[in-house]
Amino acid sequence: xxxxxxxxxxxxxxxxxxxxxxxxxxxxxxxxxxxxxxxxxxxxxxxxxxxxxxxxxxxxxxxxxxxxxxxxxxxxxxxxxxxxxxxxxxxxxxxxxxxxxx
Amino acid sequence: xxxxxxxxxxxxxxxxxxxxxxxxxxxxxxxxxxxxxxxxxxxxxxxxxxxxxxxxxxxxxxxxxxxxxxxxxxxxxxxxxxxxxxxxxxxxxxxxxxxxxxxxxxxxxxxxxxxxxxxxxxxxxxxxxxxxxxxxxxxxxxxxxxxxxxxxxxxxxxxxxxxxxxxxxxxxxxxxxxxxxxxxxxxxxxxxxxxxxxxxxxxxxxxxxxxxxxxxxxxxxxxxxxxxxxxxxxxxxxxxxxxxxxxxxxxxxxxxxxxxxxxxxxxxxxxxxxxxxxxxxxxxxxxxxxxxxxxxxxxxxxxxxxxxxxxxxxxxxxxxxxxxxxxxxxxxxxxxxxxxxxxxxxxxxxxxxxxxxxxxxxxxxxxxxxxxxxxxxxxxxxxxxxxxxxxxxxxxxxxxxxxxxxxxxxxxxxxxxxxxxxxxxxxxxxxxxxxxxxxxxxxxxxxxxxxxxxxxxxxxxxxxxxxxxxxxxxxxxxxxxxxxxxxxxxxxxxxxxxxxxxxxxxxxxxxxxxxxxxxxxx
Numbered sequence: 257x258x259x260x261x262x263x264x265x266x267x268x269x270x271x272x273x274x275x276x277x278x279x280x281x282x283x284x285x286x287x288x289x290x291x292x293x294x295x296x297x298x299x300x301x302x303x304x305x306x307x308x309x310x311x312x313x314x315x316x317x318x319x320x321x322x323x324x325x326x327x328x329x330x331x332x333x334x335x336x337x338x339x340x341x342x343x344x345x346x347x348x349x350x351x352x353x354x355x356x357x358x
Numbered sequence: 359x360x361x362x363x364x365x366x367x368x369x370x371x372x373x374x375x376x377x378x379x380x381x382x383x384x385x386x387x388x389x390x391x392x393x394x395x396x397x398x399x400x401x402x403x404x405x406x407x408x409x410x411x412x413x414x415x416x417x418x419x420x421x422x423x424x425x426x427x428x429x430x431x432x433x434x435x436x437x438x439x440x441x442x443x444x445x446x447x448x449x450x451x452x453x454x455x456x457x458x459x460x461x462x463x464x465x466x467x468x469x470x471x472x473x474x475x476x477x478x479x480x481x482x483x484x485x486x487x488x489x490x491x492x493x494x495x496x497x498x499x500x501x502x503x504x505x506x507x508x509x510x511x512x513x514x515x516x517x518x519x520x521x522x523x524x525x526x527x528x529x530x531x532x533x534x535x536x537x538x539x540x541x542x543x544x545x546x547x548x549x550x551x552x553x554x555x556x557x558x559x560x561x562x563x564x565x566x567x568x569x570x571x572x573x574x575x576x577x578x579x580x581x582x583x584x585x586x587x588x589x590x591x592x593x594x595x596x597x598x599x600x601x602x603x604x605x606x607x608x609x610x611x612x613x614x615x616x617x618x619x620x621x622x623x624x625x626x627x628x629x630x631x632x633x634x635x636x637x638x639x640x641x642x643x644x645x646x647x648x649x650x651x652x653x654x655x656x657x658x659x660x661x662x663x664x665x666x667x668x669x670x671x672x673x674x675x676x677x678x679x680x681x682x683x684x685x686x687x688x689x690x691x692x693x694x695x696x697x698x699x700x701x702x703x704x705x706x707x708x709x710x711x712x713x714x715x716x717x718x719x720x721x722x723x724x725x726x727x728x729x730x731x732x733x734x735x736x737x738x739x740x741x742x743x744x745x746x747x748x749x750x751x752x753x754x755x756x757x758x759x760x761x762x763x764x765x766x767x768x769x770x771x772x773x774x775x776x777x778x779x780x781x782x783x784x785x786x787x788x789x790x791x792x793x794x795x796x797x798x799x800x801x802x803x804x805x806x807x808x809x810x811x812x813x814x815x816x817x818x819x820x821x822x823x824x825x826x827x828x829x830x831x832x833x834x835x836x837x838x839x840x841x842x843x844x845x846x847x848x849x850x851x852x853x854x855x856x857x858x859x860x861x862x863x864x865x866x867x868x869x870x871x872x873x874x875x876x877x878x879x880x
Binding site (some may be wrong): 263267268271272273274275276277278279280283286287290291293294295297298299300301302303304305309310311312313314315316318321323331335336338339340341342348350351352353354355 | 560561603606673703708719735745748749751793806
């Protein structure tokens, strides 16, 4: 298990970037200690289960679910675009996607 | 005819009574719907259970229901009985915000399956109810549109996340409502408002069109004032849906029959397990007293009571607060400012990612940010095995505890919430204190088993409602209805009427509440 279950201000800033949320300085100051407290309390389970316990990812056992490959009515383009912040020519209009570091 | 009295009578009836009156032609859906709209207009300024009220739509659906009734073509027993829907469900043509700024003004182009079934069954939709943002919370204080207030005491929380639905029932603003329960969001509001709430077996009610919080835990269900009403509503919304791959492909048990049988009051042969780990420290005295009284009433009704131990339940809260944020951080990635919802464009020449970051900062509240970041942490490399991986294993242990317990008992019981309603503001910036509200309700979500909360009475120290939770094995939802209805019947007899009759009248109350002997022993 990790040695110290806490989140520093710097780690929080990094996590916020991963989560695509800008955080103000005030939010960083406010949230970092709160997250550390939560983390400390949830870390208590890190050695509860032995290695041989299988993980449960879902409440009930599931198998693959198939349906017949038939055409069913869907949303019209107009309906699908009805909540778009911006649209153009029956498409979602988005800001530029090139130019960021990755 | 004295109009105010008629209105007051209509809003106080149960959904089952309204359905009977509609079937007998004693009233109309338009009258019933209008009575509830009037009630909303009178009290919702104080209660704030609703985010949107659709008077026009509800009345036109009501008129259609009356036309069907008039020609003997009712589409379900509840045809014409109005309902409120939690704002987490997509409703075509009606705004759906999930209590968040990021979805302010969004009008879904489609209906959730639950909503489609309500429409097909003829239930007029009164409006959308308030909730903690994206269902994250136990008080509705995390709603971006302001909290809902508890009708028992307007300075207190109505529970959460579905506080709006529960408060609407407790304030007689709706005879039925829909909630969703990821860690207790139907049951805990039920307990603190003196109403009934059911979390069905996971997969028992379709999640299609429900905005996901933690998709392996989320389950929609009925919010009502009586156990029978919950069974009637569950029967309308439940059952297999090909649009939800986790939907159970099997018929529902006879829930209405189970509730009616339970109401006869005989629990002979039923083994009731009291969960040792869900009580004691951290639970308010008055809540425990009412719980013990309920257990005694079940014994008096013929039940056999056993104590069961579920040792891993002590880890349920921690397990939940790893699994939920992990799933939520992934689910809420869809709010990216590109296809719907808020878009905030920073100055200069921002990229799509800049827009996403700025939008999510402005559009999400504190609790949502906390949980997304916690989930991002729990899923990040180096921590995944220690946190998320471990949580999934502990989930297995909790399920094994349930399996073990259900070998000795047909149902398990505990207090629903550890305390009665607390004051607004008391825990809003103390996440851990807020999380403790769901101590007793979370294990059921982790294992997918069904549960009901039934009012157990008023705690002696503060005179506020408490609830009893009844849990059953997966797909045996009929058991929670049978035992819940039996307990409800015994308590009604003891109180001399519904618990809600003991609530103080709200501002704008038109008629006198019926005066009843409250009973001396409690």
